Amino acid sequence: MSKRDYYEVLGVEKSATEREIKKAYKRLAMKYHPDRTAGDKDLEAKFKEVKEAYEVLSDAGKRQQYDQFGHAAFEQGHGGGHGGFGGADFSDVFGDVFGDIFGGGGGRRGGGGQRQQRGADLRYNLEMSLEDAVRGKELEIKVPTWVSCEPCDGSGAKKGSKPKTCSTCHGQGQVQMRQGFFAVQQTCPTCKGKGQIIADPCNSCHGQGRVEKTKTLSVKIPAGVDTGDRIRLAGEGEAGLNGAPAGDLFVQVHVKDHPIFVRDGNNLYCEVPIGFSTSALGGEIEVPTLDGRAKLKVPSETQTGKMFRLRGKGVKSVRGGAIGDLMCKVIIETPVNLNEKQKDLLRQFEESMSGKPAKYRPKEQGFFDGVKKFFDDLTS
Secondary structure, three states, rough: OOOOOOOHOOOOOOOHHHHHHHHHHHHHHHOOOOHHOOOOOOHHHHHEEEEEEHHOOHHHHHHHHHHHHHHHHHHHOOOOOOOOOOOHHHHHHHHHHHHHOOOOOOOOHHHOOOOEEEEOEEEEEEOOOOOHHHHHHHEEEEEEEEEEEEOOOOOOOOOOOOOOEEEOOOOOEEEEEEOOOOOEEEEEEOOOOOOOOOEEEEEEEEEEOOOEEEEEEEEEOOOOOOOOOOOOOOOOOOHHHOOOOOOOOOEEEEEOOOOOEEEOOOOOEEEEOHHHHHHHHEEEEEEOOOEEEEEEEEEOOOOOOEEEEEOOOOOOOOOOOOOOEEEEEEOOOOOOOOOOOHHHHHHHHHHHHOOHHHHHHHHHHHHHHHHHHHHHHOOO
16 A cells, blocks of 8 residues: 655645644644544554654655655665654653643753753842832842853853764653653653763863852842832843753842831831820921921820821832822820929829819720729629
């Protein structure tokens, strides 16, 4: 029985690119694979045909022979391995599909198909003052990390030489161990998954393609950041092995405690102590803000714990939106270190209010009235 043209089997033109051939193979292999066709012999034969066509057309050397001599190029055992299921299995098909979507399991492929291990991401914990966090600032940080080796330009090979493709895995970085229909993919034991062998390693990095170094980086902190925010510096993490891409650096912000203000979202809070006479008679006091001092009018008979709002004196979030407010909580401070004259004046003041607690101290009177009722209820 004569064989169909391989290009016809895959449904591609003779001018098809390697990518187009691979795409056609994936589609047909998933369609006809025995695991999906429930033992249908006709579809199983189609799968064998698709697999055989792909094994030839995906190999540049075999494809050239096929284009020149047709099927005769592989007759009498010259083609080798095109019958049965030896060339590709279902795991190969889905491994390629999901590898294209999710990045091949965390690695990247470089020239010759070898896997390149991307450098690790790094985190730098940055402590900064509330003022700098609110206003934003450009800072310099020092980060100990791995950087690409300059003498070998990250290849790991001594200048003037190049890494060689691994003869065991042919640059793939992985080898397959087969047992019957099943195949297990393992890291190549010769090149340790790199796909290349460095016969003459660089003296500076000893074949790693990277060296340890402390980098000085300039980081622009945007205005309004808060504890927990992260700033990503792409490509400033660890350099990958043998020229692989570098990871990223994440600057983790932590805002130090402030002696006056406490931040909650876009608002700032502070406690402002005021004197007894100011709270009773009222007056104007100065309160601190991040922009300087501000005037605050305190009405007469202000009680401790009263909260005053200064609009627009808070923080503008790095995520945008309106500027927050400054919330000032007044705390009435009891006088200390009084001399005898001051004490006597306070006694006279207290005597002037005797007999009228409900008028001058309504909260105090209400509290003790409640206490009296509580005990009366217990004894009744």
